[in-house]
Structures are given as structure tokens and as C-alpha cells.
Amino acid sequence: MKPPALAILTACTVLAQAPAIDFTKQKTEILDRYRTLVQMDTTPPAGNETKAVEYMKKLLEAEGIPCQVFALNPNRANLVARLKGNGSKRPLLILAHTDVVPVQREKWPVDPFGAVIKDGYIWGRGTTDDKPHVTATLMTMLLLKRGGAKLDRDVIFLAESGEEADLTGVGINFMVAQHFKEIEAEFAITEGGGATLENGAVVSVNIGTAEKIPARARLVSNGTSGHGSVPRLDNALIHLSAAVERVGTWETPMRLNDTTRTYFEKLALMSTPEKAARYNGLMNPATSQASQQYLRENDPSRWSMLRTSVVPTMLKAGVGLNVIPSEAEAILDIRALPDENIPAFYDQMRKLINDPAVKVEALPMARPASPASPLNTDAYKTLERVAKRMYPRATILPSMSTGASDMAQLRAKGIPSYGIGPASLESDRLNYGAHSDVERLQESSLYPFVEYFYTAVAELAVTAQPPTAAPARR
Numbered sequence: 264m265k266p267p268a269l270a271i272l273t274a275c276t277v278l279a280q281a282p283a284i285d286f287t288k289q290k291t292e293i294l295d296r297y298r299t300l301v302q303m304d305t306t307p308p309a310g311n312e313t314k315a316v317e318y319m320k321k322l323l324e325a326e327g328i329p330c331q332v333f334a335l336n337p338n339r340a341n342l343v344a345r346l347k348g349n350g351s352k353r354p355l356l357i358l359a360h361t362d363v364v365p366v367q368r369e370k371w372p373v374d375p376f377g378a379v380i381k382d383g384y385i386w387g388r389g390t391t392d393d394k395p396h397v398t399a400t401l402m403t404m405l406l407l408k409r410g411g412a413k414l415d416r417d418v419i420f421l422a423e424s425g426e427e428a429d430l431t432g433v434g435i436n437f438m439v440a441q442h443f444k445e446i447e448a449e450f451a452i453t454e455g456g457g458a459t460l461e462n463g464a465v466v467s468v469n470i471g472t473a474e475k476i477p478a479r480a481r482l483v484s485n486g487t488s489g490h491g492s493v494p495r496l497d498n499a500l501i502h503l504s505a506a507v508e509r510v511g512t513w514e515t516p517m518r519l520n521d522t523t524r525t526y527f528e529k530l531a532l533m534s535t536p537e538k539a540a541r542y543n544g545l546m547n548p549a550t551s552q553a554s555q556q557y558l559r560e561n562d563p564s565r566w567s568m569l570r571t572s573v574v575p576t577m578l579k580a581g582v583g584l585n586v587i588p589s590e591a592e593a594i595l596d597i598r599a600l601p602d603e604n605i606p607a608f609y610d611q612m613r614k615l616i617n618d619p620a621v622k623v624e625a626l627p628m629a630r631p632a633s634p635a636s637p638l639n640t641d642a643y644k645t646l647e648r649v650a651k652r653m654y655p656r657a658t659i660l661p662s663m664s665t666g667a668s669d670m671a672q673l674r675a676k677g678i679p680s681y682g683i684g685p686a687s688l689e690s691d692r693l694n695y696g697a698h699s700d701v702e703r704l705q706e707s708s709l710y711p712f713v714e715y716f717y718t719a720v721a722e723l724a725v726t727a728q729p730p731t732a733a734p735a736r737r
């Protein structure tokens with residue numbers, strides 16, 4: 264059925280038109296900026312993120328984009344740049360971290376800070392985490408400014424330091440605690456998503472909308488110390504071991520949220536009939552247990568998406584082979600669902616352990632508890648719409664990370680935050696992904712990623728123009 268002309272006209276006026284950019288003409292600049300950023304060694308503890316800040320500040324200011332630098336440590340600065348809008352909508356924050364994780368040079372076939380181009384890949388630490396995002400956010404600012412687009416909202420660019428192990432609080436914690444008004448926004452877009460390539464085409468796009476909360480705990484058991492030749496019922500090691508066994512094999516309740524429910528439903532749509540039955544089976548009380556068990560044995564990351572998980576990671580006890588220690592301890596890496604009541608969860612754990620000799624102590628939380636970001640916002644819908652347009656064969660999946668990111672701090676401050684990323688082969692993510700011994704990105708994935716970032720930001724921020732050549736209606 265042909266829609267009436269009026270409907271077309273309405274549709275045109277609703278969507279903001281991004282200034283048209285020929286991205287094939289941007290490739291040289293994108294590659295140059297990206298390689299320059301990869302070539303900067305921004306490994307903590309020195310970090311030296313300030314080098315990246317100075318490089319980008321110069322580029323942005325040369326094109327008339329005002330910048331501010333905020334540094335708790337002069338070597339580890341954060342950069343904020345802002346394109347002003349007319350204020351009819353609240354700002355959009357786009358951010359990326361400039362630091363990278365350390366390298367073991369002897370594992371690399373090429374210089375890890377060389378940004379070498381070989382076999383269709385760009386090789387180097389940070390080529391996937393997080394310099395594609397630094398490049399995409401930087402290019403988005405430059406291209407929006409050059410296009411002269413009128414904006415409904417401010418677009419704020421944050422290049423943050425110290426994301427990987429912000430033990431000194433130089434990055435997002437510093438910005439949120441001391442300069443929040445400079446980055447306060449309605450939505451944020453950053454790392455934390457990705458896309459999967461199969462046979463040269465993107466088959467799925469993940470948009471990160473939630474993450475689990477690290478809520479680590481320490482189990483401590485106390486007993487009487489003594490000679491190893493005299494068995495005691497209150498041996499601290501025996502009590503601790505029993506407690507570790509109970510919590511480590513505890514099948515915590517499965518609980519889906521909007522993100523994970525939609526994720527498994529959509530995953531089923533793109534899967535083989537056998538896998539689809541398994542994913543859909545999670546939602547059916549009659550088959551849920553069998554589906555969960557399959558994931559537990561064969562797909563532990565997806566099993567972890569279903570529940571708060573408890574994983575023992577460290578044990579400490581004993582000073583000599585003939586000495587009964589008076590104390591023994593274990594560390595539990597607990598990853599809670601975004602809506603978990605953590606004190607109540609610890610109480611459940613105490614009940615399960617059911618041993619007054621074993622105490623459960625909360626360890627300090629590195630990141631705040633953060634709610635899942637909704638799927639019905641303009642930001643999510645725009646990211647989904649642009650992904651569908653760019654990759655017509657792809658299924659778009661909202662996703663919950665079992666790990667943690669700087670989105671936690673933003674979500675905790677009430678900013679719905681969404682993660683996206685460049686496309687890669689599953690095998691490259693496993694063998695050459697973020698934090699791996701050797702990191703690399705397919706060059707052909709870099710350009711569409713920058714285009715995706717730019718287009719989504721433009722459609723969220725650029726003022727809608729009435730169509731210039733509306734057909735005359737008679």
C-alpha cells in the first residue's frame with residue numbers, strides 16, 4: 264500500500280537529518296588519527312594520557328571547538344569539549360578512555376605501539392579497547408562542527424583517563440565527583456557493545472544497556488590454633504572449606520530483566536532451531552532448568568547473565584605444615600544483577616553457609632550499583648535504527664555485560680548510558696580482543712564504526728529541518 268504524501272512529509276520532519284558526509288573521503292583522516300592515538304603508549308601507572316589530551320585539544324581548538332582540561336594528576340588528564348546546541352534538548356555525552364592495559368612485549372609479533380597495518384588488520388595495544396572509540400568520538404565532534412549543523416542539544420566529548428584500573432581515581436570518579444556539571448547529560452554513548460562479522464557481513468550488533476555490579480566479599484572463619492597432631496572440630500580450614508563449597512556451587516535464582524529477556528528472545532531469532540529452543544526454553548518454566556544447565560556446562564558467560572554469580576577466587580590460611588591456623592579466609596568475586604539488593608543477598612549467603620564460625624564481610628565496592636538503562640529512550644532507539652540501516656542483515660541485541668565499565672558511574676548519576684563497538688569476527692574477539700596478549704582490529708571495521716557513531720549522534724542532536732522540496736499537494 265502506498266502511504267499518503269502527508270505521512271511521508273511527517274516522517275521526514277520527525278527525523279533529524281545528519282549533514283551528509285561521504286565517509287569514503289574521511290578514511291585517510293580517520294586512519295591517521297587512529298594510528299596516532301594507538302602509537303601513544305598510555306599504559307598505567309604512568310598513563311601519560313595527557314599526551315592524547317594535548318593532541319586532541321590542538322585539533323579541536325584549531326577548528327573552533329572549545330576545550331577544558333581537568334587533571335587530578337598532571338600526567339593523567341581528562342579532556343572535555345563541547346558543541347553548543349539551542350538547549351531545546353538536554354546534552355548528549357560521548358566518551359572514550361585514552362588509557363590502555365599493559366603489554367608483554369615478547370608476546371607480540373609486531374611493535375605493540377606501532378599501529379602496524381598487516382593482513383588487513385591494524386595491530387597494537389588499544390586497537391579495540393578503546394582507541395576506536397577515542398577516534399570515533401573525536402571525529403564525530405570534528406565532522407559535526409565542519410558540517411555546520413544546528414544542534415538541539417549540546418554534544419559533550421569526554422576523553423577520560425584511568426578507566427582500566429582507576430585505583431587512584433583520576434578518571435571517571437574524579438570527573439563525577441568534582442566536575443559533574445561539565446559532563447552532565449540526558450544520555451551517554453561509549454564503549455561496551457560490539458558487532459559480529461560472519462562471511463564478510465555484520466550479523467549481529469550488540470548495544471550495551473546494563474552491567475553487573477562487582478560486590479566482592481571476604482569469608483573469614485575462626486577456630487582454635489594448635490598442634491597438627493591434635494584434630495579439632497573447630498579447625499578454621501574445615502569450616503571455611505565447607506562454606507566455600509556451599510557458596511561456590513550455589514545455584515542463585517535466575518532473574519531476567521528487560522535487557523536480558525530481549526537479548527535471549529532476539530538471539531533465538533537468529534540462531535539454529537536447536538539453539539533457539541534452548542534460549543526460548545529459559546523463559547518456559549517446564550524447560551528452564553534444562554536450558555540453564557546446558558548454559559552452565561557449555562556457555563558460562565551466558566549463564567552468568569541469568570543471575571547474580573558467586574565465584575571463589577582466593578584462599579589464604581596456614582603458617583606451617585604442623586600448625587592449625589586460628590583463621591582462614593576466602594575471597595568471593597560476586598557479580599550482582601543490576602537490581603540486586605546486596606545486603607539482603609549477603610544475608611542469604613549467611614543462611615546458606617549456616618555456620619557461626621564463618622563471617623561474611625563486604626569488601627569496598629569499586630563501582631556504584633547502577634540500574635540498567637532503558638530500551639525505550641531516544642538514544643537506544645536511534646542506535647538501533649542506525650544499526651539496522653547500516654547493517655540490514657543484522658539482529659540488534661541489547662546486552663548486559665557480566666564485567667564492569669565506567670558506564671556504572673554515569674548510570675548511577677541518572678544518565679542512561681549505551682555501549683557500542685566496531686565489528687569483529689568471533690575468532691578475533693577470542694584470540695586478539697581487548698586485553699589479550701595481541702590486540703588487533705580489522706581496518707575495514709574502523710570506518711563503518713566511526714560512521715555509525717557519527718550518524719547516531721547527529722540524529723540525536725541535529726535540529727530537524729523541514730523538507731526543502733515538499734511536493735505540492737493538489
Ligand SMILES: [Zn+2]
Nearest residue numbers: 360392393454
Ligand atoms: Zn575499555
